[in-house]
Amino acid sequence: MSVLIYAEATQGGFKKSTYEAISYGVALATKLGVDAQAVAIGSIETAALVSLGNYGVKTIHHCVDERVNTFNPIAYASVVAQAAQTAKANVVILSASFSGKGLAPRVAIKLKAALAENVIEMPDTSSGFKIKKGAYSGKAIATVSLQSEVKVISMVPNSYKVVENRQTASVNQLAVAFGANDFNIKVKETIRSNDKVALPDAELVISAGRGMKGPENWGMIEELANTLGAATACSKPVSDAGWRPHSEHVGQTGIAISPNLYIAIGISGAIQHLAGVSSSKVIVVVNKDPEAPFFKAADYGIVGDAFEIVPKLISAAKTFKASQN
Amino acid sequence: MKILVCISNVPDTTAKINFSADNKQFITDGVTFIINPYDEIALARAIELAEANGGTVTAINVGDATTEATIRKALAIGAHDAVRVNAAPRDAYFVASQIAHYASTNGYTLVLCGRESADHNGSSVPVMIAELLDVPSILFAKKLDITGNEATLEREIEGGKEVVTCTLPLVAGASEGMAEPKIPNMRGIMASRTKPLTVVEPIAVDTLSTLEQYEKPLTRSAVKMINPEDVNQLFDLIRTEKKII
């Protein structure tokens, strides 16, 4: 018996959300009194693979095949399901990233497993297997009871702390029997945005809305984000108007995020916007209207004109950063 | 080409979310239900593809009779016919099993969903349908074009996007950008009243998960207002009070 964690790789290495999933899986394995193992797919440097041991996994199943060097949900699901069988996994953990979401439901079907998506906490295993997940676009939390023998869990990035737990990991080459239709999806082109910090797993996010008046004013938003090492986001009308790319749109119909710090500038705080950001740990709102609804959902509020406040925030951020070095 | 569009019936985005005293039921009193916003995008693209390539669009919903107003709206927007699988959705596996069964027994080559429902937020139904049918799934699809038997899609990935191709049959989960939602016109609304809406009974599906209860997220403590003159203290304050930076 084991907990198997899918160690999602991006461009040959691992991101923080992968280490979070591993830390979560290792803690769950300890709780259940079973082994923690990982599965990794595609061309990944050995050093990176072995480094997963630093977070507590002892066995890493690695599938090397040039056909799986780019993400393909069908073939990847075959790999994860095969690893789950090899590891005799009773729980499979994935990160609820774009690709994790494309993968977890397939793995669940292959393993005849119940799936809990967007999980935010450890399960309660005192009687059965009960677990909390997001529902109603951030407006509620559902507790579901998973009844199948094998369970699949996808966890929200940034909802679990990375914990070091040094183990020596060994790598097992995993041979996978791919299905006839596994390679039906062909990747023609990959276009990487040059954002320094990817929004879905950013710890700090600077977001701006219609209060910024026009796209030409985003320079100061980017400067503040760069100073803090934050990702940038925006409200829906801003991306609808083409001021910012759709990939920055957060909210009920955009990306749902849960960073440690969310700074909202010139955003009114409509319910659909709040749905996607209210699980941020700390929210700061800058708005010139003291009646803006966002203040009710904030930890810190600053009433003022963004064009005066943001430059002050930039210099405050510079001083803060300097004081840390 | 036969296109099946999966329509989920969800609370209006401004709806207040409240639960019954035992925390097991969502209270629908005073709540308006709508077509899930992403499903409206999927439906709009399905209609465009059927117009351009020839074909029909069927809207399908797994739900009890209360969802029929929403299904009629899909007909008013332009679906040719509709199906309701007569069962309250239990979980994604239950819903996907019903839709996969209907799609395979009725020869649909393209199944379009939204990338995520506004109530369950799982992004699971489309991917499960595809796995059950053993066909490709592309979730977070921002573009979809069909030429003959081949589909070309653009999908969101971590830190960028990807152009992918695959052969039909296919299940895709629509993201923003795939199409502009269509607003029903008067003629559509009139026609929707007489378009066929078939009710079918569900197939038997194993229970894999059950809902225990709902709760609302913790509310934040009262906001602390910062004097615009003291903005330079903000980050130190967050550090000492919240310890997250």
Ligand SMILES: Cc1cc2nc3c(=O)[nH]c(=O)nc-3n(C[C@H](O)[C@H](O)[C@H](O)COP(=O)(O)OP(=O)(O)OC[C@H]3O[C@@H](n4cnc5c(N)ncnc54)[C@H](O)[C@@H]3O)c2cc1C
């Ligand atoms: C089905 C549906 C889904 C939706 N999904 C989303 C979603 O996912 N995400 C989303 O964001 N929205 C969504 N919306 C839209 C949402 O209802 C709001 O319209 C939107 O969030 C408002 O964006 P905003 O706050 O940028 O603009 P506004 O509401 O126009 O607010 C601008 C704010 O800026 C302030 N301001 C103006 N000038 C300044 C200044 N100089 N300095 C400081 N502050 C200033 C104003 O006081 C105001 O509060 C959705 C709507 C619908 C109907």
Ligand SMILES: Nc1ncnc2c1ncn2[C@@H]1O[C@H](COP(=O)(O)O)[C@@H](O)[C@H]1O
């Ligand atoms: N009860 C349902 N009936 C029909 N389609 C559904 C239903 N639930 C979900 N879907 C489809 O599956 C997509 C993703 O839903 P979910 O997995 O709940 O996030 C939705 O956008 C719909 O297209």
